[in-house]
Amino acid sequence: MSLPLQNMLIAQSVTGGLRRNPLPRSDRCSVSRCVPVRYVELEDGHNRVFIGYRPSTGRRRPPTEVVAHNVLIDSIMIAACLFLVGCLGGFSASVLAVWLIGLEAVCDSPCEACARPSGNLSTILKSVLSRRCSKCGGSRRWPWFATFATGAFFAFYGWMLIDVHCQSVTEVRPESSLWQTRLPFQLIFLWLLLIVTLTDLLDYIIADFVVLLGVIFAITAAVVSGEMQIIHVWVDWNSEWVQLNGPYLPEWMKQHQHLHGFVWPIAGIVAGAGLMWLLRCIGSAILGHPAVGLGDVTLMALIGAFLGWQPTLCTLAIAPIAGLVIGISIRVLTGRSFVAFGPYLTSAAVVVLLSWRWLWVDLNLRTLFGHWPTVAAMIVAAGAAVSLALGMLRIYRALPSEVMKR
Numbered sequence: 001m002s003l004p005l006q007n008m009l010i011a012q013s014v015t016g017g018l019r020r021n022p023l024p025r026s027d028r029c030s031v032s033r034c035v036p037v038r039y040v041e042l043e044d045g046h047n048r049v050f051i052g053y054r055p056s057t058g059r060r061r062p063p064t065e066v067v068a069h070n071v072l073i074d075s076i077m078i079a080a081c082l083f084l085v086g087c088l089g090g091f092s093a094s095v096l097a098v099w100l101i102g103l104e105a106v107c108d109s110p111c112e113a114c115a116r117p118s119g120n121l122s123t124i125l126k127s128v129l130s131r132r133c134s135k136c137g138g139s140r141r142w143p144w145f146a147t148f149a150t151g152a153f154f155a156f157y158g159w160m161l162i163d164v165h166c167q168s169v170t171e172v173r174p175e176s177s178l179w180q181t182r183l184p185f186q187l188i189f190l191w192l193l194l195i196v197t198l199t200d201l202l203d204y205i206i207a208d209f210v211v212l213l214g215v216i217f218a219i220t221a222a223v224v225s226g227e228m229q230i231i232h233v234w235v236d237w238n239s240e241w242v243q244l245n246g247p248y249l250p251e252w253m254k255q256h257q258h259l260h261g262f263v264w265p266i267a268g269i270v271a272g273a274g275l276m277w278l279l280r281c282i283g284s285a286i287l288g289h290p291a292v293g294l295g296d297v298t299l300m301a302l303i304g305a306f307l308g309w310q311p312t313l314c315t316l317a318i319a320p321i322a323g324l325v326i327g328i329s330i331r332v333l334t335g336r337s338f339v340a341f342g343p344y345l346t347s348a349a350v351v352v353l354l355s356w357r358w359l360w361v362d363l364n365l366r367t368l369f370g371h372w373p374t375v376a377a378m379i380v381a382a383g384a385a386v387s388l389a390l391g392m393l394r395i396y397r398a399l400p401s402e403v404m405k406r
Helices: 025-032 063-100 121-129 142-162 182-203 208-225 251-255 257-287 294-307 309-334 342-362 372-398 401-405
Strands: 010-013 034-043 046-055
Touching: 063 121, 063 142, 063 182, 142 182, 142 342, 182 208, 182 294, 182 342, 208 257, 208 294, 251 257, 257 294, 257 309, 257 372, 294 309, 294 342, 309 342, 309 372
Parallel strands: none
Antiparallel strands: 010 046, 034 046
């Protein structure tokens, strides 16, 4: 009698040593007619090796061939599912963006029909589905671009998170698989960022309803799961015994996982919203008017709730660079002198998500964020960088668009 496959699989952790479960005597004869199969499953940065048996067919497939075949099929299926989810998310974000700004529709080149207020979702849905405006005949391609671009990006993001391990660091080792916890959590975050970006680009509006809903969801999910963070609220790599004992982690975080799930998003909210409020005051002093609106302050609260305070500081440091690149490109291509600051923040947050492992390890930010004086110096430096960028922006806006188009 052949032994069922689920009773014949033997799990082994690479760090735990090989352990073979003895088979019953009555089933050893069936095993002798089988050949061993070995394949490797990568999960959350750990290697788990499974050893089992399959009936012999006369030709043994190399273990590496089995691994490559299974991984390829799984990757294609996951990418296809994420693409469909992303397309649905991109389309729904386009509809919600038009609804939140209170218009009937938004063409690529806004006309009089786009200025008509409407709160009817069915009317907005029909206008988004139509490729041309019934009043001016203008095209409405941006919702379709947002739909398919979001689908492609969701598939790419899933590949970066699961296969490339762009957020895997030694300090954070969640018990659950990333695709079960962190991936859905962050996809919802990206969907909210898309809605905020569209409303800010279309009508310079960041809906408080979206931000508040996202903050509540982030805190609730972090508390319930206890392992949504990409980095703990405090990690100290500056100890003298770090080579022997590893980084210092406060004992309360280990004993109260769900309490830590409440603390790290709150710390991110305070860091993001507080620093953005400070930048708002600096912008008022340099430009003569607030460089960032209250919507940008609430947006940084949303980013901090999903990322934590360390990645939020990185987002603020990268945002001016993203702003200069995007702002100059839009000015040269369209002559538009003012672009909302929200898309710069969302772009910087996405860059941090995709490069967190390299930022934390290769750039050695883990040493910097474990030393309070260095953290304070980084905040001052970030404020100085933003102040410099705002000063350059004031000079840049004073230039006529004809000069920039030459």
